[in-house]
Amino acid sequence: MSARSFNVAVAGATGAVGEVMLQILEERKFPVKNIRLLASERSVGKRLKFKGEQVPVELLQKSAFKGIDIALFSAGASRSKEFAAAAWESGAVVVDNSSAFRMEPDIPLVVPEINPHAVAHIPHIDAFLENGYTKEEMKMTNEGRKIMEIPDLRVTCTTVRVPVLTAHSISVNVQFEKKVTREKARELIAAFPGCQVLDDPGSNVYPMPLFCAGKDDCYVGRIREDDSAENALNFWVCGDQLRKGAALNAIQIAELLAKSHLVPA
Ligand SMILES: NC(=O)c1ccc[n+]([C@@H]2O[C@H](COP(=O)([O-])OP(=O)(O)OC[C@H]3O[C@@H](n4cnc5c(N)ncnc54)[C@H](OP(=O)(O)O)[C@@H]3O)[C@@H](O)[C@H]2O)c1
Numbered sequence: 001m002s003a004r005s006f007n008v009a010v011a012g013a014t015g016a017v018g019e020v021m022l023q024i025l026e027e028r029k030f031p032v033k034n035i036r037l038l039a040s041e042r043s044v045g046k047r048l049k050f051k052g053e054q055v056p057v058e059l060l061q062k063s064a065f066k067g068i069d070i071a072l073f074s075a076g077a078s079r080s081k082e083f084a085a086a087a088w089e090s091g092a093v094v095v096d097n098s099s100a101f102r103m104e105p106d107i108p109l110v111v112p113e114i115n116p117h118a119v120a121h122i123p124h125i126d127a128f129l130e131n132g133y134t135k136e137e138m139k140m141t142n143e144g145r146k147i148m149e150i151p152d153l154r155v156t157c158t159t160v161r162v163p164v165l166t167a168h169s170i171s172v173n174v175q176f177e178k179k180v181t182r183e184k185a186r187e188l189i190a191a192f193p194g195c196q197v198l199d200d201p202g203s204n205v206y207p208m209p210l211f212c213a214g215k216d217d218c219y220v221g222r223i224r225e226d227d228s229a230e231n232a233l234n235f236w237v238c239g240d241q242l243r244k245g246a247a248l249n250a251i252q253i254a255e256l257l258a259k260s261h262l263v264p265a
Contacts, residue, residue: 005031009068011060012075013037020247021072022050038064062086069263072250073097093263095250099139125159167209168241175232182223185233189220199223207238216243
C-alpha cells in the first residue's frame with residue numbers, strides 16, 4: 001500500500017453494500033484521510049460509525065465530490081448514471097458497484113423488483129426480456145464473458161430468489177475442450193486466490209450460505225465429473241455477495257488504484 005492517504009466518498013453509505021464497504025475499509029486499513037458518507041435526503045443527519053467516529057451522512061449530489069480522490073458508488077444504477085460523471089469531473093476516481101456501466105442491454109424495468117425478504121424460491125429476478133430470460137440472467141451471462149474476455153462464451157442460467165439473509169449460491173455445469181478430472185479441478189480451485197474448496201460429501205461438508213456470510217472468499221464444493229456430457233464438471237459455489245461481488249471488490253479495486261498512482265494527486 002502506498003504511503004499516501006485518500007479522501008474517500010461512499011455513495012450509498014447507508015445501504016446494505018455501503019455499510020459493508022465501511023467495515024471493509026476499516027478491516028483492510030485502507031488509507032483514508034477523510035471519509036464522506038452520501039445517501040438520499042432520508043438519511044441526511046444520520047450518523048454512521050467509521051473508525052470509532054460518528055460521521056454524519058450528507059446528501060448525494062453533484063457538489064458532494066469536491067476534494068474527493070476516490071468515490072465508491074453503491075447507491076443503485078440510476079444514481080451512478082446521475083452522479084458518477086460529476087464525481088469524475090471533480091477529479092475523483094470512481095469505482096462503481098452497480099450495473100450502470102456493465103455490458104448489458106439498456107432496457108427499462110417493466111415490472112417492479114420483487115422484495116427478496118417477502119418471497120421464497122421465485123425463479124424471477126428483475127424484468128423479463130423478449131428472449132424469455134430476465135435482466136439478471138443476461139447480466140450474469142454478460143459479466144462472465146466480460147471478466148474472462150470471451151465475448152462468445154456460451155452461457156445459460158436461471159436466477160432464483162431464495163430466503164437467505166446473505167450470500168449467493170450457484171450450481172455450475174461447465175464443459176471444457178479437454179477433460180478436467182475432479183482432482184485437478186479441486187487442486188486448481190484451491191490454488192485460486194479468493195477461492196476455497198469445501199468438499200467432503202461423505203461428511204456432509206459443502207458450502208452453505210450461513211457459513212459463507214461475513215467471509216471474503218468464495219467456497220466451492222460438490223465437485224464432480226458430469227456423467228452426461230464430455231469433459232464436463234458440476235460444482236456448487238457460495239459466497240457473501242455483499243463482500244465478494246460488491247463491497248470487497250470495490251475496495252480491492254481502490255487498493256490497486258491507490259498503488260498504481262492512477263488517482264490524481
Ligand atoms: N445487495 C446486494 O447483495 C448487492 C450485491 C452486489 C451489488 N449490489 C449493487 O449495489 C448497489 C446498492 O445495493 P444495496 O443492496 O446496498 O441497496 P440498498 O441497501 O437499498 O442501499 C441503497 C443506498 O443508496 C442510497 N440511495 C437510494 N436512493 C437514493 C437517492 N435517490 N439519492 C441518493 N442516495 C440514494 C440509499 O440511501 P438511503 O438509505 O438514504 O435511502 C442507500 O444508501 C446496487 O446497484 C446493487 O445492484 C448489491
